[in-house]
Amino acid sequence: MLYLCLKAAHVAASILFAAGALASAVFIQWLQAQESSSDTKNIAAAWHSWNARVTTPAMLVVWALGLTLAMQGGWGSSGWLKLKFVCVLTLSALHGMQSGALRRIAAGTSTRHAPDWMNIRALTVILITAIAILAVAKPL
Amino acid sequence: VRGEHGNNVHGELLAQRRRGLVAKTQRSMSFVPLASQLAFHEDCHDISAVLQSRVETHRMTTKQELLQLAELRQLRKLKIASLLEASSLLVLLFVAVPLKHLGGWSEATSFMGPLHGLTFLFYLYVVIETVSGGEWTRKEVARLVLLAFVPFGGFANLPWLKRRASQYSMAQVGS
Numbered sequence: 001m002l003y004l005c006l007k008a009a010h011v012a013a014s015i016l017f018a019a020g021a022l023a024s025a026v027f028i029q030w031l032q033a034q035e036s037s038s039d040t041k042n043i044a045a046a047w048h049s050w051n052a053r054v055t056t057p058a059m060l061v062v063w064a065l066g067l068t069l070a071m072q073g074g075w076g077s078s079g080w081l082k083l084k085f086v087c088v089l090t091l092s093a094l095h096g097m098q099s100g101a102l103r104r105i106a107a108g109t110s111t112r113h114a115p116d117w118m119n120i121r122a123l124t125v126i127l128i129t130a131i132a133i134l135a136v137a138k139p140l
Numbered sequence: 141v142r143g144e145h146g147n148n149v150h151g152e153l154l155a156q157r158r159r160g161l162v163a164k165t166q167r168s169m170s171f172v173p174l175a176s177q178l179a180f181h182e183d184c185h186d187i188s189a190v191l192q193s194r195v196e197t198h199r200m201t202t203k204q205e206l207l208q209l210a211e212l213r214q215l216r217k218l219k220i221a222s223l224l225e226a227s228s229l230l231v232l233l234f235v236a237v238p239l240k241h242l243g244g245w246s247e248a249t250s251f252m253g254p255l256h257g258l259t260f261l262f263y264l265y266v267v268i269e270t271v272s273g274g275e276w277t278r279k280e281v282a283r284l285v286l287l288a289f290v291p292f293g294g295f296a297n298l299p300w301l302k303r304r305a306s307q308y309s310m311a312q313v314g315s
Contacts, residue, residue, distance in 0.1 A: 048210075063261060067254050089261070096265045100272020103210060 003072055006065055013061035018128045020055025021091055023047075024098040025124045028105070029117040036108045044105035051099055059092055079140030084131055091127045094120060211274060215305045218270050219298055222287075225263035226294025228256040233291060263288055 027047050034040050066088065075081045097120075133139070236252035239245045267284045270276070287293030 059265075060258075060262065063258055067258065071254065092261070092265055093268050096268030097272045099269045100274070103214070103273035107211070 003069070006069055006072070010062060010065035010069055013058045013065065014131075016058035017055060017062050017095075018091075018131075020051060020058065021095045021098065022121075022124050022128065024051060024055070024095065024102065025117060025121040028098055028101050029121055031105050032117060036105075041106050041108055044102045048099065048102040048106055051095075051102065055095065056099070059095060062088065063092075078138070080134045080138045083140060084134040087127050087131045087134070091124065091131070094124060094127075212305055214270050214273065215301055218266050218284075219301045221259075221263040221266040222294040222297040222301070225256075225259045225288055226292065226297075228252065228259040229291055229294070232256045260288060263294070 024047065027043070031040050031044055066085075070076055070081055101117075232249070232252040232255075236248035239248040264285070267281070267288075271281050271284070284297065287297055290296075
């Protein structure tokens, strides 16, 4: 029962994290296509605040519960879990970059070294899909 | 029109009206220095126009200041993550591992190991978040990452981050 409760909480946190990461990628790409104005800065600041209050805590819950579930379920040596772990860490790193980019946009500072957010959006979709397949089908 | 003491009543009334307008503005807008600059302005219509532009400028300044605070808050977050990571590594190395090998209590490492793993990942996440939003050189980023692998390394970060935060604050005040 405890395992199922933890799993349910892990899935709920994963949905919040994935939704936040994907929305951030879409927002940032849109914001960078606009001229910097007080509107774009306000949107970036508001979304950055949402990330700080919801998406990042959800990510931390995903990590902690994922680790707990892997230990409780004895999944530690499974190939699918290792691959999923890499995907989650990559998604987390992308989310960190998104959070930094939102701060830059909110501050109206230069984004000349910004990565291609079109590719990052696509990568986010691929990673979320891969994580879902690995978690449910456990192919490896 | 002269009053009881021979002063200009019309002028005083105008001055009182002006002071009242400025005082009202100060109460409603809550920025005394900018509003007090308007006290010598002659025309009420011009005052409102200038006031509007001042309000916009003031709002932008406040927003900018808030964002500077956000940057400093990010540095503080990095300091906390660094402290957590370094502390958990020390507890793992100098408490949990001896307890396992000398006291035969393996639960200590099976608890502290994953906990340190989480704090390490959180630290790396905060490093990525921080360097993606600010002006950091490759050398500084490498230093931030490499210090996470060294015991006491996270503690070495703290005075450096404090200096960086104070430099940032001074640079912002200067600008």
